Amino acid sequence: MQxxxxxxxxxxxxxxxxxxxxxxxxxxxEKAFEYRDIRARLLGNLLVLERYCNTVQQGLxxxxxxxxVCLRYAQGLLWDYLGGRVTAADFQDFANDYYAWFSEEGxxxxxxxxxxxxxxxxxxxxxxxxxxxxxxxxxAVEWSSELLxxxxxxxxxxVDHEDFEECWNLDVDWVPYVLEIIQVGVCEWLAxxxxxxxxxxxxxxxxxxxxxxxxxxxxxxxxxxxxPMEYEALRKEYGQYTIIPEQYAGVLKNDRRKKKRxxxx
Numbered sequence: 001m002q003x004x005x006x007x008x009x010x011x012x013x014x015x016x017x018x019x020x021x022x023x024x025x026x027x028x029x030e031k032a033f034e035y036r037d038i039r040a041r042l043l044g045n046l047l048v049l050e051r052y053c054n055t056v057q058q059g060l061x062x063x064x065x066x067x068x069v070c071l072r073y074a075q076g077l078l079w080d081y082l083g084g085r086v087t088a089a090d091f092q093d094f095a096n097d098y099y100a101w102f103s104e105e106g107x108x109x110x111x112x113x114x115x116x117x118x119x120x121x122x123x124x125x126x127x128x129x130x131x132x133x134x135x136x137x138x139x140a141v142e143w144s145s146e147l148l149x150x151x152x153x154x155x156x157x158x159v160d161h162e163d164f165e166e167c168w169n170l171d172v173d174w175v176p177y178v179l180e181i182i183q184v185g186v187c188e189w190l191a192x193x194x195x196x197x198x199x200x201x202x203x204x205x206x207x208x209x210x211x212x213x214x215x216x217x218x219x220x221x222x223x224x225x226x227x228p229m230e231y232e233a234l235r236k237e238y239g240q241y242t243i244i245p246e247q248y249a250g251v252l253k254n255d256r257r258k259k260k261r262x263x264x265x
Contacts, residue, residue, distance in 0.1 A: 006032050006221050010213045018210070025213075026176040029220060033172050036224060038154065041170040042082050044223035045147055047234065048175050048216060049075065049140060051243040055182075056136050058242055067137060074098060074144040079235050081151060084228075088148075088155040095148035096160045102138075102145045103161065139181060142264055143174050175216060177264055182243055183209055190244075193251055211245060 004021050005028060013021060021028075033041050053075065057067055077094070080086045088095075150167050153159055159166065191205035219238075226234060 004028055006217050006224075008217075010217060011210050015206075022179075022213070025179065026173055029172050029175055032220065032224060038151075038170050039082055039228070040223055040226075041172050042078065042147070042151075043226060043231065043234070044172055044220050045143075045170070045174060046075075046078055046082065047219040047223055047238050048178065048243070049078075049143060050235075050238040051215065051219070051241050052143075052178055053140050054240070055242040055244050056134075056140065058244075058246075068141070070098060070101070071137065071141055071144060074141075074148060078144065078147055078151075079231075083231050088151040088157050091148060092152045092157040095145070095152050096158065098141075099145045099149050099161055099164065102141050103163065136181075136185075139178065139264075143178070146171070146174075146264075174264070175220065178243075179212065179216060182212060186244065187212070190248055190251055194248075208245070208248075212243060215241075215243060 002017070004024060008021065010018065010021060029044075033044060053067060053071070073094075077086065077091045081088065081091075147170065149159065149161075149164055150170050153164070153166050154168060154170070187205055187208050190208060191201045195201040195204045222234070
């Protein structure tokens with residue numbers, strides 16, 4: 001088996017090689033970021049998280065929505081940390097509340113969520129009281145809550161949750177996981193909705209899947225080599241990108257399927 005990297009031309013791979021690449025995508029990412037500092041790893045997460053959240057906003061839930069205030073706030077904290085405007089100590093209270101909210105509400109109550117119980121600080125209740133994320137949005141909630149808590153743990157801050165494992169570096173394993181969600185939960189349906197025959201379904205699916213993988217390759221390469229002075233420009237730039245090509249936005253908004261409740265294992 002040939003050695004694959006983030007520079008591999010995924011579009012040029014034959015189907016068997018493309019399958020091999022996807023099976024090893026997590027290892028490829030980890031190897032690429034193995035000796036990178038925490039900010040490069042955080043930027044890699046954030047660029048893909050931005051694409052994902054913009055896709056949910058665009059129509060992944062099948063209707064017009066506004067993302068939860070707490071999710072947008074969490075994204076802002078992560079970007080502010082990346083830019084050196086805050087430290088983990090500045091958001092450890094929110095991070096613990098946010099993680100508790102996901103842990104207590106997100107597991108069992110996907111249709112309705114009240115303000116979380118047992119807050120360590122009632123100051124943040126306003127961020128959660130009106131939030132009722134849909135299944136795809138819960139993925140971003142879990143993702144961003146883990147990143148915040150990992151930063152708190154890495155900096156030696158307070159971690160209130162016994163089920164949270166202490167860490168010494170930031171994970172980059174969310175990217176292949178989200179790719180799997182999009183491929184299984186969205187691309188297959190999109191291909192069936194657009195194509196007129198089974199043969200065309202396979203063609204549309206492969207084309208769409210390859211385009212998404214190339215997006216992610218580009219994002220991760222960008223994160224590996226971006227200088228701190230570029231962070232703000234990247235934040236603004238990625239505020240308009242999606243993980244699904246924009247031409248499919250209208251099809252996504254017509255998706256009325258019952259959404260699968262994803263949770264990272």
